[in-house]
Amino acid sequence: MLNIADTLHRWCREARLFALATVVDVHGSAPLPTGTSVAVDQDGNAVGSISGGCVEGAVYELCRQVLQQDGGPRRAWFGYSDDDAFAVGLTCGGELDVLVQRVDPTAQPHLAVVCDEVRQGRPVAVAQVVDGPDHLLGATLGVLGEDGGTQGSVDGGGPVDRALAGQAGALLRAGRTARADIGGEHDGCPERLSALVHVHASRPRLLVFGAVDFAAALSRAGRFLGHRVTVCDARPVFATTARFPHADEVVVDWPHRYLEHTEVDSRTAVCVLTHDAKFDIPLLRLALDLPVGYIGAMGSRRTHDERLRLLREAGVSEEQLARLRSPIGLDLGARTPEETALSITAEIIAHANQGTGLPLTGGTGAIHRKEDERAI
Template sequence: MLNITEALHAWCREARLFALATVIQVNGSAPPPVGTSLVVDAEGNVVGSVSGGCVESAVHELCRQELEPGGPPAARAWFGYSDEDAFAVGLTCGGELEVLVQRVDPAVEHHLATALDEVVSDRPVAVAQVVDGPEELLGRTLSVLGDGGAYDGSLSDERQDRAVADQARALLRAGRTARVEVGGSADTRPGKLTLLVHTHAPPPRMLIFGANDFAAALSRAGRFLDHRVTVCDARPVFTTPTRFPYAHEVITDWPHRYLAATEVDTRTAICVLTHDAKFDIPLLRLALGLPVGHVGAMGSRRTHARRLELLREAGVPEDRFALLHSPIGLDLGAHTPEETAVSIAAEIIAHTDHATGLSLSHGSGPIHRPVP
């Protein structure tokens, strides 16, 4: 639902009744990710998309039905591919998707407007939405605020609300939208619920060390991918905002000193492009001990072999080397800084999504894999 934050926020503030359609499950090569939403108000205004155009008409009609007096508060619909109905339904991509359609009254769901306030202010928040369970709970939501993790709203009882909030906090820390299950045990309550947790987290950080042309190209790619980009180098003559207009921050400092003082998390990508052992070794020694998402270093295979020797001498444990992507990037035949930036960005995407990095034409199975 956070793909249409602006409309949801405005409609909640207006206390406008609307129907919300959300993709809650995807199989095969259907185009939208889980959590993608579409909204329809009582006047037929539509914002968003659940299939890139494939099944919009059918979902729109379901939304209109939800807004009719006496209709159920929520319902699920499954759209799949078959020889008979491929063009009628529209999923000619061969995928399957399940959509939850629910009526939302902002005058009742007060906490939803509060959660959307956090999103538009770019503060971390998660919204947990019941997508499977007792009929009376289907579509119900609970929001978790990032600063302190307080939650608002109620699903069933206090124990289950706390269990959902714990799951939502974990996904918020990871910056992932995903399905979770709670209940079905004595720890919560007998009834099991499946929830889709929508998260809004600050953009992941990309820390680029080395003020050179490759860093300039990579900072542009990182910004395009919605990372918060920092370029850091100890040489002030090269480390200027003018040379790196796409970076959010340009820092003049010794790389390892800056890394020790800055905040990182499990989504942070560290890209070492300095080519200089006096910068690389203390920086990588520190980076390989941090809980970050990706650590890569530029250089030839000969440079990499020498780098490993120096890191061993610096006391880095052998098992940490498996975390180092060196030489950095995928094998795309890159030569220019721009091509190299694409190679590095592609490796970060593949590593983050646990993908192979191979050509899709050489693989089999679904193109769009579930988010891990």
């Protein structure tokens, strides 16, 4: 639902009734991920997409029915039909499990708060019950900030709320939308249920070390992909905001000293573009000991071999060296800074999603992995 937070915020503030259709599960190939939503208000206005066009008409009509009947949530399953090529379904061959519910913003005032947090760019998670007792189906609980409080309630502040808040907070810190199953003695919940936790996380960081032409192109590509980009170099004549207008911040400092004191997490990508041993070795020695998601270093294969030798002499283990992507990027035959930036960001995406980096042509199996099969 957070993909349409701007419109939902306005509708909630206007106390406008609407139907919300949310993809709660995906099997096989599908154009949009779990958690994507469509909303339709009482006047027939629609916002969002769940399939890129394949089943939008059917979902729209189902939303209208749920609004008019004033009933409980409904489930719909959309798949591909080999027997009838014109049947409502996904031409990509995947299957979608969709939950459609009627939303009265006056009964769920916390939704306006949650949507406003998204609009302001702040991290937030919403746990939406998608399987379980009928009286809880569609109920939501919001978690504001990675260490923040809750908004709304599923069971009036009881064990379900506490269990959902804990799991939603963990997924928010990990930065991913996923299902959360609770219930049983471990959670202290009398009833088993499953919630889809929608996550709007803080932007993942892209740390670019080396104020070179490749860094300018990489910062632009990283910004386009939604990263919070930092360019760092020890040379003040090169590390300027004028040279890197697409970076969120430009830092003049020794790379390893900056990395030692800045905040990183499992979604952080570290790109070392200096290929100068006096910068690279202390920086990579530190980076390879941190819980960051991606570490890549630019340079020729000869530079890479020498870099490995120096890192081993500095005490870096073989296990740590195995994390290093060097030479950086996928083999696209890139030559220009812009092509190289594409090569690097493609490798970052492939690494985060456990992709192969190989052409899809000639491959087999599903194109899209399920969210819970991807690396955090």
